[in-house]
């Protein structure tokens with residue numbers, strides 16, 4: 001997926017699930033991290049270590065707190081800077097996991113080893129294609145219908 005599609009799908013999913021802009025925004029930024037972190041090595045190391053889910057699961061475990069799922073804006077500001085950063089980094093890592101899942105529906109991603117990519121889900125479209133654009137629109141339409149029913 002392109003960066004724009006990662007941002008839209010991740011933000012929309014987490015906003016519908018949590019109704020929290022902080023969570024959705026943190027995850028949206030995190031969804032850009034796996035590709036952006038490749039930097040100059042993008043050509044030679046695309047979808048390798050930066051796309052290994054184990055790193056993001058480890059980060060989620062490290063930043064987990066019991067109240068991370070029930071955060072309101074008022075609670076965040078009252079808790080202070082460190083707990084707020086911890087929550088940001090938790091949802092940032094969650095966004096990285098969303099990125100990997102989103103990449104898995106349009107190509108191989110590393111699963112068992114960080115440098116060996118495997119096809120784990122059916123390829124639904126090519127990156128940057130009209131199919132990707134239609135997928136994002138359809139996905140958001142489904143999320144809208146789910147949000148209206150809730």
Ligand SMILES: [Zn+2]
Nearest residue numbers: 034035051103
């Ligand atoms: Zn990627």
